[in-house]
Amino acid sequence: MTHRFTTDGKLDREALAAELRQFLNPLLGHMRLEVSFDVRTQDAVPDDVESPEVVVTFRGRDEELLLERNAELLRALEYITLRGLHLDPHFYDHVRFECADYIAMRIEELKLSAKVAAEQVLTSHLPFKFNPMSPRERRIIHLALKDTPGVRTASEGEGDHRYIVVYPAPSSRDSAAKR
16 A cells, blocks of 8 residues: 555655645645744664654744744644645654754753653652653654663553553562562
8 A cells, every 4th residue: 555755654745845845835825824944864773762854943033932832733724734734643753844953952851851760760669650741742752762671661541631650660570479
């Protein structure tokens, strides 16, 4: 099955970048936002937690509007655009809308929070519960801790109230003792 913007299961970055430009120009005009944008493509970094192949960067007088309330408008603009272009949801994580490095800083904040939570779990042997967050942010936490010995992660809750819990992982000694 062929999906729009994919070839042999890989994202056609150049085709997507061209469509993003065509979609965003009139949309931003209708929104009357005083921002310009740049679309660039890049190769994904295989072991990076969040390595987009297409980055749309916004600059301009209305940056603050895009970033208000935890970048709610920036995230909504990204969602509407990706849905409007009928991008396969499997590839949503391959695209990032960015403004004033807000998303990049948020990713680093999540990675640091994940490490701090893992250290706390390893020290206290008690689970650590994060506040509810978006699927993309939960994914970053899961990936940041996937190779951390002694802890495991799980998403819990329903809908917009889904959150991550970092649990102490059973040690191989514990498993052997149960046998």
